[in-house]
Structure formats: C-alpha cells, structure tokens
Amino acid sequence: MINWNEIETVMLDMDGTLLDLHFDNYFWQEYLPEYWGKPKGMDIDTAKAALIPRFKAMEGSLAWYCLDYWSEELGLDVFKLKYDVEHLIKTRPYTEELLCKLNEMDKEVVLVTNAHEKILDVKLEKTGLKKHFDHIISAHALGSPKEHSEFWELLSTTVQFSQEKSLFIDDNLTVLRVAQEYGIRHLLSIAKPDSQLPTRTLTEFFPIDDFRELFTD
Numbered sequence: 001m002i003n004w005n006e007i008e009t010v011m012l013d014m015d016g017t018l019l020d021l022h023f024d025n026y027f028w029q030e031y032l033p034e035y036w037g038k039p040k041g042m043d044i045d046t047a048k049a050a051l052i053p054r055f056k057a058m059e060g061s062l063a064w065y066c067l068d069y070w071s072e073e074l075g076l077d078v079f080k081l082k083y084d085v086e087h088l089i090k091t092r093p094y095t096e097e098l099l100c101k102l103n104e105m106d107k108e109v110v111l112v113t114n115a116h117e118k119i120l121d122v123k124l125e126k127t128g129l130k131k132h133f134d135h136i137i138s139a140h141a142l143g144s145p146k147e148h149s150e151f152w153e154l155l156s157t158t159v160q161f162s163q164e165k166s167l168f169i170d171d172n173l174t175v176l177r178v179a180q181e182y183g184i185r186h187l188l189s190i191a192k193p194d195s196q197l198p199t200r201t202l203t204e205f206f207p208i209d210d211f212r213e214l215f216t217d
Contacts, residue, residue: 023089109133124136152184
C-alpha cells in the first residue's frame with residue numbers, strides 16, 4: 001500500500017484517526033445538548049434541534065473547534081464538562097502499534113490537529129501517546145484550521161517537510177482535499193472513525209480500517 005522508502009514525514013490527525021471519534025460525537029451531539037437543555041426545560045430532542053444547527057453553522061472554522069468560543073456562546077464551562085465523559089477517550093485499534101512502528105522506522109511523526117489545546121493536552125495525557133511525536137501542532141496555535149490552505153502554509157514554516165515525501169492520514173475528507181491541493185502526495189482516509197457508527201463507504205483517499213494494512217506487502 002505504502003512504499004515506505006518514499007516517506008520521510010508522517011502527519012497524523014488525532015480525533016477519528018488515532019483516537020475514537022465516539023468521545024467527541026457523543027459529547028457534542030448527546031451529552032452537551034442534554035446538559036444545556038435540562039435547566040431550560042427542554043428534552044434532549046428539543047435541545048439538539050436548537051444546538052446542532054448552531055454547531056453546523058460554524059463547521060470548518062477555528063471557532064467550531066474552540067472550547068472557549070462555545071463556553072461563551074452557551075454560558076457553560078465546556079472544557080470542564082468534557083471531564084464528565086473522559087472515560088470515552090480511547091485510541092482506535094492498533095494506534096499504539098502504528099506509532100511504535102513509525103518510531104522504529106525513524107520517520108518524522110507529526111500530530112496535526114484542530115483540537116483545542118486544552119482538550120489536546122487531556123487526550124495526550126489520557127492515552128500516553130505524546131512520547132511518539134516529533135512535533136505536535138494545534139490549528140489554534142497557527143490561527144487557522146486544517147480545512148483552510150493557510151494552515152498548510154503556516155505549518156510549512158513551523159515544521160520542515162517535503163510535500164512529495166510526506167504521508168498524511170485524516171478522517172476528514174475536506175481536510176484531505178485541501179492537503180492534496182497544497183501538494184501533499186501521499187494521502188489516506190479512515191473507514192471507521194467512530195467505533196459506534198458503521199464503516200463508511202468512501203471513494204476518495206483510500207480508506208483504511210486497520211493500521212496494520214500500512215505494513216503489508
């Protein structure tokens with residue numbers, strides 16, 4: 001699948017790629033609407049009908065991923081609420097094996113995520129993955145989300161990498177398309193980012209279901 005002799009840098013998304021997206025999906029689509037709506041006398045369906053369009057309206061922007069933004073918008077400490085469901089923070093299958101293998105192969109391993117720095121730190125602490133990365137890049141630190149070409153320009157001034165010799169794996173097809181436009185040569189998607197949802201049928205960016213596939217002949 002991958003000719004590793006052609007790869008120097010491996011850039012990896014976090015949520016939905018290395019980590020199970022169920023934590024984030026459950027928090028934003030179920031737990032937060034219920035918590036927000038309860039004092040207002042709303043059942044969960046009414047609360048979701050009120051909140052989810054507001055979330056969707058910000059999709060793809062840096063604010064969409066910003067815990068401080070949503071805390072101010074909703075009048076809640078969103079970061080603190082995440083601790084209520086932190087037991088759902090889990091790696092996807094064979095994530096640790098993938099990272100160990102990349103380290104053994106002496107590849108430069110870069111985490112590139114839209115996650116807010118506060119929850120990024122919690123997730124890395126919870127999973128113990130921090131030690132595997134040469135660089136950890138949050139879109140919030142760069143001031144632009146991965147969905148924007150500006151992110152990739154800014155990334156190139158922070159991390160030295162060859163577009164021709166880089167592999168990027170992400171579950172977000174919009175992000176992958178932007179990375180492709182920027183010139184990243186090797187791109188892969190994730191077939192099942194959320195363990196509680198069905199495997200996706202994708203026609204772009206060869207979807208992988210098992211990281212061990214990357215090391216088969």
